[in-house]
Amino acid sequence: MGAPRKGQPRGGVFAAGQAGVRKGIFELRCGPDSFVIPGRSSREAASRRPWDPVCLFSVMVEVGRKPKGSWSPISGQAVAWLGSFPPVNHQPEQLHGAVSCRPRTTGRGVDMIMQNYVGCDISKQWLDFFDEASGRCQRIDNHADAIAAHVAGLHPGQDFVVMEATGVHDRLLRHALAKAGVAFSRHNPTHTHNYAKSTARRAKTDPLDARMLSGYGRRYHPEAEPAPREEDEHLQSLARYRDQLVDTRANLKKQLSEAFDEIVIAGFEEMITDFNTRIKALEARIAQVIRQNEGTARDNALMVSVPGVSKVTALSLLALLPELGQRSPKSIAALVGLAPFDNKSGKLRRRSQIQGGRARVRRALYMAALGAIRACDRFKAFYSTIAARSGSKKLAIIAVARKLLVVLNAIIRDQKAFA
Structure with a gap:
């Protein structure tokens, strides 16, 4: 696109082809709103409404005639971004299917791929889907054949399914989505329920929960989970x-x-x-x-090389903590529930406490910490220092459990035995 001409709205108009249209009817869409504004050109139609500084809308062009001396008119979809373009996000964790929209250059010009968040409320008998693009809610049986038929209608790379973690009831759906290449993510029901309360919605039904999950995905842009x-x-x-x-x-x-x-x-x-x-x-x-499994056997051997880590502890980590070795020390500690969280407000200063996380993994690490304190001088010295400083032996055991988790995370990441 060349330099903006006089009278052109801020940000200009990017069309999916040549844009020499002087007469037509332009339908401007911005989110759920739609406006039909006649004008001699797309920029004139856009200038007739006080748009927000950053507002994405599409322009549907119906050509009246081809003016002399102009480019070939188009009939199709164009994309306009009023305002300065946002900075490009180079963070790797934001570059997969969970991104809400991203620009793409095609043979027709500049286009935008919009992420469509599909909310799914899961129960033992059926599944409720809400598609934000069509605004429709559909209920299907929670059986393999019905799920496969519904997932076949989703679009890989565009649709993103958001659901709550419901134990085994979402297993068939997760496998069907992974097989079809459709991104999905599961979330703690406590977080989604708190989000529903923040929307001031008092009614609760399965279709409303599916709609809420779609809005939750649009609001927070979750990361896609790996295939099961x-x-x-x-x-x-x-x-x-x-x-x-x-x-x-x-x-x-x-x-x-x-x-x-x-x-x-x-x-x-x-x-x-x-x-x-x-x-x-x-x-x-x-x-x-x-x-x-060669990889599982190798990780198991690396874990049991750490003092205090038994076969039962290694089994609990292998089965219930697949993220081990893939997260940062702080992230993995918070995931298990061994990271203390501050509790301060005004002049009130409460002691930081651990909360949440995976209880079974935390119990296994607690027992492993007791063994590590007795078997390894390194962990014993760390335990004595924390106990003397805090005045609490139990707090010191929790600190050793967290340190043990961080050590195991580094061992699996680097594939090196404990030394």
Whole structure:
């Protein structure tokens, strides 16, 4: 585009082709608004409305006639950006499918790719989708065939599905989206519910939740999640099953300690023996699954090289913390729930506390920290320093657990054993 001529609106008009139109009807769209403004040219039509300094709209041109001495008129879509162009964002985490819109140069000229956020409210029986582009809400059954048929109508690279983390009920949808190449992201229901409250919406239905999730995606531009892997999900399922068996055995042992009748005692002892056999067989199966995957086996060997980290701790990290080695130290600590958050307001100064995060991983690291304090002089000295400075031994154990997590994160990132 050349230098702006006299009377041209700020920012100019970029068309998807040649733009020598002097007579026509221009439909200006800005977000949900639409204005039909007649004018001899696109810049005259644009100048008839006091647009915001930065406002993106499309110009639909219907040519009346071709004036003499002008360029060839067009009939199609043009894009205008009134105001100075925004700076280009070079941050890698912003350059994938979660970007709301990005300029693209094609054979026709400059075009804009708008990200379309599709909200999805998930339940055990059905899924509710809200498409912000069409403004329509659709309900489908939460079954593989129905999901595959609906996902086939989405556009990879343009549509972005936003959903809440709902356990296993979103598994079929995530796999179908990954297979179709459609980006998606899951979010903590607490965050999305707080966002819904901020919109002053009191009613709550599944279609309204789907609409809310679409607006949540438009507001925060979330990052796309990696495609799910069958190997990781299998290992997660085995790890959770083992935790359930161990919890049940612990409950049986507690009831056995309180029993006094011989028949009841014999029954509890028989069940505990059976659970011991099941847990040993399951642990052998888990070890076999870990050995079958070269990358998982390598990461497991690196983890157990750290003092205090047992096979159970390594299993919990491999299954429930796949982000290990891919995040910064502060980010991984906050993800697990071992990062203290400040709580200050005015003259009030409360002690920083940890909160949120993945409880099962945090418990595993807490037990590993106890072992690391006894087995390694490095962690023992760190524990003694923190305990003396804070006056709290439990706080010092939490600090060791966080340090242990940071060390494990660096070990997996660099693929080097503990030294």
